[in-house]
Amino acid sequence: xxxxxxxxxxxxxxxxxxxxxxxxxxxxxxxxxxxxxxxxxxxxxxxxxxxxxxxxxxxxxxxxxxxxxxxxxxxxxxxxxxxxxxxxxxxxxxxxxxxxxxxxxxxxxxxxxxxxxxxxxxxxxxxxxxxxxxxxxxxxxxxxxxxxxxxxxxxxxxxxxxxxxxxxxxxxxxxxxxxxxxxxxxxxxxxxxxxxxxxxxxxxxxxxxxxxxxxxxxxxxxxxxxxxxxxxxxxxxxxxxxxxxxxxxxxxxxxxxxxxxxxxxxxxxxxxxxxxxxxxxxxxxxxxxxxxxxxxxxxxxxxxxxxxxxxxxxxxxxxxxxxxxxxxxxxxxxxxxxxxxxxxxxxxxxxxxxxxxxxxxxxxxxxxxxxxxxxxxxxxxxxxxxxxxxxxxxxxxxxxxxxxxxxxxxxxxxxxxxxxxxxxxxxxxxxxxxxxxxxxxxxxxxxxxxxxxxxxxxxxxxxxxxxxxxxxxxxxxxxxxxxxxxxxxxxxxxxxxxxxxxxxxxxxxxxxxxxxxxxxxxxxxxxxxxxxxxxxxxxxxxxxxxxxxxxxxxxxxxxxxxxxxxxxxxxxxxxxxxxxxxxxxxxxxxxxxxxxxxxxxxxxxxxxxxxxxxxxxxxxxxxxxxxxxxxxxxxxxxx
Numbered sequence: 001x002x003x004x005x006x007x008x009x010x011x012x013x014x015x016x017x018x019x020x021x022x023x024x025x026x027x028x029x030x031x032x033x034x035x036x037x038x039x040x041x042x043x044x045x046x047x048x049x050x051x052x053x054x055x056x057x058x059x060x061x062x063x064x065x066x067x068x069x070x071x072x073x074x075x076x077x078x079x080x081x082x083x084x085x086x087x088x089x090x091x092x093x094x095x096x097x098x099x100x101x102x103x104x105x106x107x108x109x110x111x112x113x114x115x116x117x118x119x120x121x122x123x124x125x126x127x128x129x130x131x132x133x134x135x136x137x138x139x140x141x142x143x144x145x146x147x148x149x150x151x152x153x154x155x156x157x158x159x160x161x162x163x164x165x166x167x168x169x170x171x172x173x174x175x176x177x178x179x180x181x182x183x184x185x186x187x188x189x190x191x192x193x194x195x196x197x198x199x200x201x202x203x204x205x206x207x208x209x210x211x212x213x214x215x216x217x218x219x220x221x222x223x224x225x226x227x228x229x230x231x232x233x234x235x236x237x238x239x240x241x242x243x244x245x246x247x248x249x250x251x252x253x254x255x256x257x258x259x260x261x262x263x264x265x266x267x268x269x270x271x272x273x274x275x276x277x278x279x280x281x282x283x284x285x286x287x288x289x290x291x292x293x294x295x296x297x298x299x300x301x302x303x304x305x306x307x308x309x310x311x312x313x314x315x316x317x318x319x320x321x322x323x324x325x326x327x328x329x330x331x332x333x334x335x336x337x338x339x340x341x342x343x344x345x346x347x348x349x350x351x352x353x354x355x356x357x358x359x360x361x362x363x364x365x366x367x368x369x370x371x372x373x374x375x376x377x378x379x380x381x382x383x384x385x386x387x388x389x390x391x392x393x394x395x396x397x398x399x400x401x402x403x404x405x406x407x408x409x410x411x412x413x414x415x416x417x418x419x420x421x422x423x424x425x426x427x428x429x430x431x432x433x434x435x436x437x438x439x440x441x442x443x444x445x446x447x448x449x450x451x452x453x454x455x456x457x458x459x460x461x462x463x464x465x466x467x468x469x470x471x472x473x474x475x476x477x478x479x480x481x482x483x484x485x486x487x488x489x490x491x492x493x494x495x496x497x498x499x500x501x502x503x504x505x506x507x508x509x510x511x512x513x514x515x516x517x518x519x520x521x522x523x524x525x526x527x528x529x530x531x532x533x534x535x536x537x538x539x540x541x542x543x544x545x546x547x548x549x550x551x552x553x554x555x556x557x558x559x560x561x562x563x564x565x566x567x568x569x570x571x572x573x574x575x576x577x578x579x580x581x582x583x584x585x586x587x588x589x590x591x592x593x594x595x596x597x598x599x600x601x602x603x604x605x606x607x608x609x610x611x612x613x614x615x616x617x618x619x620x621x622x623x624x625x626x627x628x629x630x631x632x633x634x635x636x637x638x639x
Contacts, residue, residue, distance in 0.1 A: 002032055003373040003380055004332030006068070007352050008298065009034035011059050012043050013341055019059065022338065023066040025353060029363075030370025033069040034338060035297065036060070037126070038143045039105070042080035045122055053129060064135040071297075072130060073140035074227055076119040077147075078105040083118060090114040092152035097198050104345065106148040110219050111157035116226060123230045131235035139239040140297070141227050144266060150250035151216040153196040162191045164215045178483040179207035206402045206484045213398040217252045225259055240264045242297040245288070246281030249413065252394040254434050257288035264295035266336070268304045269313070269321060273421065275611050278321060279593065280420050280432070282328035284392070287432040291383055293331035296322075301335055301362045302350035310348055316630045318365045319372075320609055323632045326373070327595040327607030328429075329384045333373060376634060379605055382597040387582050388444040389433035390420055396435075396452040399484050406476070407508035409524045415449040415474060415563065422566070422573045427584030429595055439464040444580035447473040447495075454482040458494035465498050466553030470580035472573065473499060473559045475506075475525045491527070492559075499559040500534030500550030503527045514562060515541050518571075522546060522562025529561045537575075538568075547572060549579075556580075587619040592627060594618055596637075604637040 006026070011019050026034070036059060037044075045051050063070050084091050084102035090112035092100050100107070108115040130136055151157075169175040172188050181187040186205055188194055197209050228239050238261035243253050245265045257263055265285040267278060285294045299321060302313040313321070322333050340351030354362045400412045423430050423446070431442070435457035439445055445464060450457075458478060465471050478495035480486050487493030491503040505528045513521040517539045526540065534550035534557075546564075550557045556579045558572065577583070586594045591612040598604035608618045610627040618625040620637075627633045 002377050003326070004033045004069075004295070004334070005370050005373050006031040006033040006338070007035070007335035008038060008337035009036050010039065010337060010339070010341075011036075012040055012055070013343075014339065016058075019062055023062055023068070025358070026068055026338070027066060029352065029367045030374055031068060031338075031352075033071060033137065033332070033334070034063065035071040035073055035140055035334065036063075037075055038073040038140065039075060039078050041075035041078060041122060044075060044125070045080060048082050048086060048118075051125055053125075060130065060133050060135045064133070068135070069137035070133075070135040071138045071140045072126065072136045074119070074123045074126060074142055074231075076123065076141075076227065077143035077145075079108050079115070079118065083108070083115075087112075087114045089154070089156075092149045093154045093157075095151065095153060095198070097153060104148075108149065109152040109154045109156060110149065110216070110223055111152060111154060111160045113156065116223060119223070120226060120230050123227045127231045127234040131231075131237075136235075136237065138262075139231050139235065139237060141224055141231070141239055141241045144242055144244060144248070145220045145224065145256070146217070146251045147244065147248065150220070151213070153198055157216075157219075158194075158196045160219065161196060161212065161215050162194055164218065165194065165211065166191065168211070179205055179211075180483075180485065181205070203404050206399065206404055209402055210395060210399050210484055213250070214252070214395060217250065217255065217394070220251055221256055221259060224256070228259070238262055240295065240297075242266050243285070243288070245284040246277050249394060249397055253284075253288055254394070254437075262292070262295060263289035264297040264332075266298035267296065267325070268298075268300055268307070270304075270307055275320070275324065275593070275609075276421050276424050277417070278324055279328060279424055280417070282325045282330065283386075283430055284432040286329035286384060291329070291385075291431075293329055293381060293383070295332040295334070296325045296330040297332075297334055298336040299325070299334075300350050301352055301354070301366060303348065304350070305346050305348035312350070314630075315361060316365070318362065319369055320611065320630065320632055322369050323372070323607060323634075324593065324609050326376070326379075327384075327593075327597065327609065329597070331380050333369070376605075378603070379597055382599045382603070382605070384429060384595060384597055386429045386431040387442060387580070388423060388428050388430040388446070388577075389439060389442045390416070390423065390430050390446040390448065391435050391450050392416060392432050393435050393450060393452065395482065396450050399452045399480070400449070406506050407524065409508065410449065410476060412449045412451070418563070418566075418569065419446050419448040419472075419474065419573075422569045424593070425570060425590060426573055426577060427586070427588060427594060428573075428577060428582060429585070436460050439469065442469065444470045444472065444577060444582050446576075447471060447477050449474050450477045451479045452482060452484060453478045453480070453494050455494065461495065462498055462552075465555035465557055468554040470556045470576055471498065471558065472576040473557065475527060475561055475563065496532070498550070498552050499548065499557050500532050500552070501529050501545070501548050501559055501561075502532045503529040503561070516546050516562075516564065516568065517541065518568065520568030521565050523565070524563045525561070527561035534559070549575075585620075586625075589616045592616045592618060606635040606637060608633045608635060
């Protein structure tokens, strides 16, 4: 088998005489699969009910003749202009109550029955026509669900929200109890009184807002399932949709991952430590599929136009980024897009074939990457095994987005990023896990600001630790249940016994830091905590515990009462990993990423990725691997 390599192909943007050249250049670059049809609805159906597919027949026939597979998309992420003009009520309303208009993409209300009917109609036409086409290898349903329209506040959305709430709570007593409507005289006496949470005079009900976000995510899952059901009548080929694991937190991907045949994701590099976020996005994609290989559906060869400063990638960065995804479990490496567009909103977005043409850094690296993936074909199907998990939960993040919280400085995504980065610096490969997911295969579990923790999830962590596991828990974890109701009796609520600590009151820090006895500092947060069986490892200068370690059953629990500087956090992570018996797969300098992929038969490869400007050496039990500055070395281990 070959590693899948390619990108989004939009031939409709180019004259027909270009298509033959595309085929020749794709073969030259080693491309063996392209995604097609993603934004083609207006050409497939230029007028409502009138379809034109002959041009697309030609495209698919060309691909098949050239040995290139198609990942065939349903174009339902971007309805044509006639849709908004004919059905303005089916276009989204934003959180301020403003009716939006056509003119970009995602111009529809996910709760609209009209939208769904039109989406299913074009989906059925495509499925019936192309299910048996020899080029089609995979169905790509929709595109980036929830990107720009995760929540639409229409009358149709309100009606479906009420239905969803009835399914969840059965009656108004259950709803009122879950939302705590006794506060501020908000008790509902009729379902007709419940609306989408548009702006209110002051702080909105947290339970109401949280459930709205849950509903909006579930609405998108249901739309996917509706399209998938239509396709399945005609085709048994696998289906997927592209997540955005590194950046997009408006959809509960744990729920979504259960309904796709294979996990795929898009990732766009950003920030000074973009390679660390890339590692997280890849680890998360792998984890959503229970460790199975996954598809990198989109990433960029260089600049990304919507990031503001449109940073071009340095030489060799394209190769490092692509092989880092591959190292962490991707069996398909694809880009947006094949040719950089000449017009439109993304004309400054890089492509595999840039505006400069084939005499360019990007094209040379695209061809080199295709050749290297061809040489690594035997890696296909192998897996990454992690002994560490870091918890991530969407309702937990959504609850902490609410304005009613102890401090606006505590950002759960930032906390997660800090702890994931500390694991990355330590050379520890981590899976991403749901709080109520299966933790039995791990030695170390990191719990970063998991404020919203159900009793079932708390019991899951309790069993894990009692059975011999090690947990590392940050402040503001285990505080409230799944309805955002605070656990009483002292913090950290549901985890007090596991952590051996009790806190009476939080003391968020305002424009200051707190000194630690060890010489480090704490930021954002402090607590008036008392050890309740735990050993105190570090304190604030006044002697209040800052880092505690508790023996619980056969396991160990580490708890911090502040967010420490990186050096202090690295020491804590090292101590927790040592307690758990977790070790990196190789000894490497800081900035050199090392990940192992292996087959069940013992064949294994170490991917050594040097993100620094200096040559480096990676040491294993039986080898010293030279990794030049900025390069990727794949070392085949002996079985």
